[in-house]
Amino acid sequence: MNLEEQFIESILHSNYPVFFTGAGISTNSGIPDFRGPKGFWKTNKPIMFQDFVNQESQRLKYWTQSVEFKSNFQEKKPNEGHIIITDIINEKESGHCITQNVDNLHQRSGLKEDQVTELHGNATYAVCLNCQKKFELVKIHQQFQEVRQSPSCDECDGWIKTATISFGQPMPEGKMIIAQAETLKADVFIVAGSSLSVFPAANFPLIAKENGAKLIIINNEETQFDHFADILIHDDISKTFSNLKIIH
Ligand SMILES: [Zn+2]
Structure with a gap:
């Protein structure tokens, strides 16, 4: 055989x-293979998890990247x-x-x-880091583009992040x-x-x-x-x- x-x-x-x-x-x-030689993470500096949690400027960068990134998954x-x-x-x-x-x-x-x-994790939805409530990514992206503030949970005020495991998480x-x-x-x-x-x-x-x-x-x-x-x-x-x- x-x-x-x-x-x-x-x-x-x-x-x-x-x-x-x-x-x-x-x-x-x-x-594409995001970690590969031509991958997203070779040309975009990833936001480390600790920086996301600690700094509003990093959360803003994160969500700006996320809006750009979403086209990678749409309609696949x-x-x-x-x-x-x-x-x-x-x-x-x-x-x-x-x-x-x-x-x-x-x-x-x-x-x-x-x-x-x-x-x-999963890049097609978002979660509250505190209470794990799920959020639709489309809505979070829309809201972010309107107000340019990092999104927080409507239940517990925790930070919302895509449901992926970030570098350092x-x-x-x-x-x-x-x-x-x-x-x-x-x-x-x-x-x-x-x-x-x-x-x-x-x-x-x-x-x-x-x-x-x-x-x-x-x-x-x-x-x-x-x-x-x-x-x-x-x-x-x-x-x-x-x-x-x-x-x-
Ligand atoms: Zn929450």
């Missing part, structure tokens, strides 16, 4: 596949990669998707909230616990489009492997964990995944 046939077989026979996705799965939806649609992951999890009625992406495309392709764990503990538990359930763990360079998230493939799961890495570039992979495919994700369509 060649690598792609082995990949298909592994997915077919898996009882609990866990997918771990990164920027590479969304590039085919036209969403899930691609074949997202859709096939959703189909596999739904057909098997088991499995999970852990993602480093903030674009909401796994949910938009049909996974339910409890089938996806977002390690870096602690990883969400609850999500990390869920991701770890899901990783330990995996009999096959599939990394799709993550360069596995951001810790602590990048530890999950190793946890899965140590726990006896088969580790599959699909990425168009090398990762530092390639030598741990049982199946390693350096190719386009949509192309690799489209072979899986044959099986359902």
Whole structure:
């Protein structure tokens, strides 16, 4: 069997596949890798979380960036990669998707909230940092553009921020616990489009492997964990995944 046939077989026979996705799965939806060499964060200085909390000037900068940034997500649609992951999890009625992406495309392709764990949050809505109340981003942006003041919560007066995890912001503990538990359930763990360079998230493939799961890495570039992979495919994700369509 060649690598792609082995990949298909592994997915077919898996009882609990866990997918771990990164920027590479969304590039085919036209969403750039923000941390990559030409990414948003190479040309825009990120606002550190502590500065956001402490300084109105930084919050104003943050929201100015956010208004500019929103065009990156508007009208983007899930691609074949997202859709096939959703189909596999739904057909098997088991499995999970852990993602480093903030674009909401796994949910938009049909996974339910409890089938996806977002390690870096979600860029399609905003939350109060104090009471966690959710806010529609469109309204917050409109309001910000009108008054040019950083938005605060109408319930508790806490600062509102997009629901993403900023640089310097602690990883969400609850999500990390869920991701770890899901990783330990995996009999096959599939990394799709993550360069596995951001810790602590990048530890999950190793946890899965140590726990006896088969580790599959699909990425168009090398990762530092390639030598741990049982199946390693350096190719386009949509192309690799489209072979899986044959099986359902
Ligand atoms: Zn609040």
